[in-house]
Amino acid sequence: QVQLVESGGGLVQAGGSLRLSCVASGRTFNIYRMGWFRQAPGKERDFVARITWTGGNTYYADSVKGRFTISRDNAENTVSLQMNSLKPEDTAVYYCAADTTSAGAYDYWGQGTQVTVSS
16 A cells, blocks of 8 residues: 655746645555646646656656656655746646556555646
8 A cells, every 4th residue: 555645735926836745655665656647627637747766767748848847755755846937727736646566557646736826
């Protein structure tokens, strides 16, 4: 079992920055990859960024490249998402997810944290 808890969401103005954190607990040694997803009202869940736990290899959605940075602290079992140059279209509930299967499927999810970017 893996438990994920997100934090750091809030209200910011366009152009501002916000840093999200996700703390993993439980059987964290099984984690292969962690990712961030987001879902806006009336929209489907979208991929934002991912990082492998051991190698730290990252991948980003085109919409956030150059603005968002995903990182991890293995000792603290934490993955973070630094969000800069925020836009109103970044407004969504952001979810942290963990892949323990090494097959690209995210089988554990956090409760989500709201990010709202005002104009």
